[in-house]
Amino acid sequence: MASHPSTRTRRGPVTYLVRLLVIAYLFLLVAWPVYLVGKNTFADGMDNINGILEDPDIVHAITLTVQVAIIAVIINTLFGVGISLLLVRYDFPGKRLLSALLDMPLSVSPIVVGLALVLVYGGRTGWFGPGLESMGFQVIFATPGIVLATVFVALPLVIREVVPVLEEVGEEQEQAARSLGANAWQTFRRITLPSIKWGVVYGVVLSLARSLGEFGAVKVVSGNVLGQTRTATLVVEEKYLNFDKGGAYATAFLLALVAVACIIIVSVIRPKEDR
Amino acid sequence: MSIEIVNVSKRFGDFVALDSVSVSIPSGQLTALLGPSGGGKSTLLRIIAGLETADSGRIEIEGVDATKLSPQKRNVGFVFQHYAAFKHLSVARNVAFGLEIRKRPKDEIRERVHELLNLVHLSQFADRLPSQLSGGQRQRMALARALAVQPTVLLLDEPFGALDAKVRKELRDWLRRLHDEVHVTTVFVTHDQEEALEVADEIVVINEGRVEQIGSPDELYDSPANDFVMRFLGPVTELGDRLVRPHDLQLLTGGGEPDAVPGRITRITRVGFEIRVVVAVGEQLVTVTLTRNEFLSLGLQVGSEVQVRIAPEVGAVVGQPRLLGAV
Ligand SMILES: Nc1ncnc2c1ncn2[C@@H]1O[C@H](COP(=O)(O)OP(=O)(O)OP(=O)(O)O)[C@@H](O)[C@H]1O
Numbered sequence: 001m002a003s004h005p006s007t008r009t010r011r012g013p014v015t016y017l018v019r020l021l022v023i024a025y026l027f028l029l030v031a032w033p034v035y036l037v038g039k040n041t042f043a044d045g046m047d048n049i050n051g052i053l054e055d056p057d058i059v060h061a062i063t064l065t066v067q068v069a070i071i072a073v074i075i076n077t078l079f080g081v082g083i084s085l086l087l088v089r090y091d092f093p094g095k096r097l098l099s100a101l102l103d104m105p106l107s108v109s110p111i112v113v114g115l116a117l118v119l120v121y122g123g124r125t126g127w128f129g130p131g132l133e134s135m136g137f138q139v140i141f142a143t144p145g146i147v148l149a150t151v152f153v154a155l156p157l158v159i160r161e162v163v164p165v166l167e168e169v170g171e172e173q174e175q176a177a178r179s180l181g182a183n184a185w186q187t188f189r190r191i192t193l194p195s196i197k198w199g200v201v202y203g204v205v206l207s208l209a210r211s212l213g214e215f216g217a218v219k220v221v222s223g224n225v226l227g228q229t230r231t232a233t234l235v236v237e238e239k240y241l242n243f244d245k246g247g248a249y250a251t252a253f254l255l256a257l258v259a260v261a262c263i264i265i266v267s268v269i270r271p272k273e274d275r
Numbered sequence: 276m277s278i279e280i281v282n283v284s285k286r287f288g289d290f291v292a293l294d295s296v297s298v299s300i301p302s303g304q305l306t307a308l309l310g311p312s313g314g315g316k317s318t319l320l321r322i323i324a325g326l327e328t329a330d331s332g333r334i335e336i337e338g339v340d341a342t343k344l345s346p347q348k349r350n351v352g353f354v355f356q357h358y359a360a361f362k363h364l365s366v367a368r369n370v371a372f373g374l375e376i377r378k379r380p381k382d383e384i385r386e387r388v389h390e391l392l393n394l395v396h397l398s399q400f401a402d403r404l405p406s407q408l409s410g411g412q413r414q415r416m417a418l419a420r421a422l423a424v425q426p427t428v429l430l431l432d433e434p435f436g437a438l439d440a441k442v443r444k445e446l447r448d449w450l451r452r453l454h455d456e457v458h459v460t461t462v463f464v465t466h467d468q469e470e471a472l473e474v475a476d477e478i479v480v481i482n483e484g485r486v487e488q489i490g491s492p493d494e495l496y497d498s499p500a501n502d503f504v505m506r507f508l509g510p511v512t513e514l515g516d517r518l519v520r521p522h523d524l525q526l527l528t529g530g531g532e533p534d535a536v537p538g539r540i541t542r543i544t545r546v547g548f549e550i551r552v553v554v555a556v557g558e559q560l561v562t563v564t565l566t567r568n569e570f571l572s573l574g575l576q577v578g579s580e581v582q583v584r585i586a587p588e589v590g591a592v593v594g595q596p597r598l599l600g601a602v
């Protein structure tokens with residue numbers, strides 16, 4: 001961000017006070033607690049980390065979480081970019097309703113999402129559930145259910161990153177490409193996608209972080225079966241409730257580490273001039 | 276005729292942007308769509324390019340019915356007011372875009388891009404990004420990009436509108452020279468009458484979604500079809516019930532020519548090389564522009580009593596169309 005010289009000339013005591021408040025606030029709310037998780041994890045050196053990495057059930061849980069997150073992110077990215085184009089580039093009746101609906105996963109508690117999915121896909125009493133199950137496809141208490149729940153809660157993140165970028169770049173470059181002979185796909189590949197690239201990357205990172213960390217909805221739909229449908233966040237809870245604080249901290253630390261790493265990597269590689 | 280526009284109408288909701296417009300645009304010429312803001316010029320241009328669809332009517336480009344053709348099949352070059360540069364591509368890649376889409380051989384593309392960048396004087400900037408160019412340079416790049424695909428027609432929507440006055444004038448002269456070299460049928464939109472009069476072979480005046488007049492710059496200036504065209508193309512003043520151009524009026528200090536009316540000078544303003552004299556004729560304030568030499572030889576001052584008349588040559592050349600005050 002190129003700061004205009006005139007916007008940062010005066011630095012009175014108020015400026016410093018505000019900065020101090022913001023830093024203190026972030027420190028107490030975010031940095032300190034997260035740091036403590038790390039500190040507790042390594043209280044006995046590498047013991048806690050080694051402990052969870054040697055437990056096959058925990059390794060399974062972590063693998064499952066990563067798999068689910070990757071699938072969910074792919075689905076949400078494809079869907080998110082498509083919906084964003086639809087929302088920004090086309091006019092159709094019900095557009096505002098759709099836009100409002102897309103924000104719902106952010107406002108509804110994940111646990112409600114979980115229950116709702118069980119109502120629809122539940123093996124015994126759900127709407128589709130019994131039908132799907134008789135075809136040999138189990139959703140609830142299985143990986144597809146976990147993926148569904150994760151997709152649902154992370155749904156708006158790509159869209160909310162991509163829509164403003166699409167609006168900002170405008171339609172003219174695309175129109176220019178069309179009049180130069182490019183078809184819809186060529187225009188998207190060569191013009192639209194490169195110009196929204198960073199919005200998509202940011203959306204993917206946020207979705208990934210959100211998907212790795214989803215707890216409530218997954219807890220309801222997964223059934224929490226050890227070694228099968230228990231995900232990393234569920235492991236944390238389980239360990240914590242069973243007074244295995246070391247294991248809980250270590251797993252939590254790994255989860256936080258991946259999320260923080262994603263965000264740091266992106267903010268480092270992102271070119272400055274793009275924003 | 277290269278572009279045939281027949282009864283084209285376009286509405287945005289209840290608003291009529293184009294009202295049954297018919298225009299024939301001749302091959303190989305530089306045609307200006309001129310009119311006030313909101314008149315529908317861009318809408319018409321975008322309909323020719325296929326970026327907007329007409330509600331009714333027909334568009335023909337070089338004898339081919341293009342009404343239902345998508346923009347990528349029309350082979351028109353379009354230049355936008357705000358350049359629409361592909362921001363992530365270098366200048367050379369911008370220009371090459373249309374050729375790459377058409378899957379031309381690499382060597383041919385390189386050669387043609389080189390040629391075009393020479394034409395628009397941007398050779399030394401080939402590897403820069405558009406963000407590293409000035410506005411005028413970006414617009415020349417956009418022109419080269421549009422010309423690269425050898426379009427049947429070149430459409431420019433206020434191509435110099437976002438540039439400062441001096442660069443505008445340079446580019447305008449340059450466009451004229453470029454057109455004399457390339458000879459592609461060109462339509463450009465402008466709301467600057469001076470730009471249209473100076474550059475265009477033919478001018479289409481559009482106002483409130485209708486065509487007011489079509490003709491050469493001379494025809495439009497000398498025999499405007501109506502009040503609107505007359506007022507839009509240059510300064511006007513009223514003498515009695517006649518609408519005239521201030522430079523077509525004469526001031527006389529001597530005694531009574533039969534067609535002159537007496538008045539008193541109320542204001543004298545000098546604007547560069549021309550002198551603007553405001554004369555009160557009865558209740559009416561009439562503006563007369565004189566050259567500096569005419570002004571000095573008459574020895575005029577505020578308060579002088581003078582006679583005002585329409586220069587006799589003007590009446591002789593143009594005749595009736597100028598009697599428009601009564602319309
Ligand atoms: N997409 C649109 N939706 C609604 N109204 C529109 C749209 N595009 C143009 N209009 C309206 O149509 C009218 C003509 O617009 P147009 O852009 O063709 O004018 P113009 O002659 O190019 O004016 P300017 O010189 O300001 O560019 C305007 O009143 C404008 O508000």
Ligand SMILES: [Mg+2]
Nearest residue numbers: 316317318433
């Ligand atoms: Mg316009």
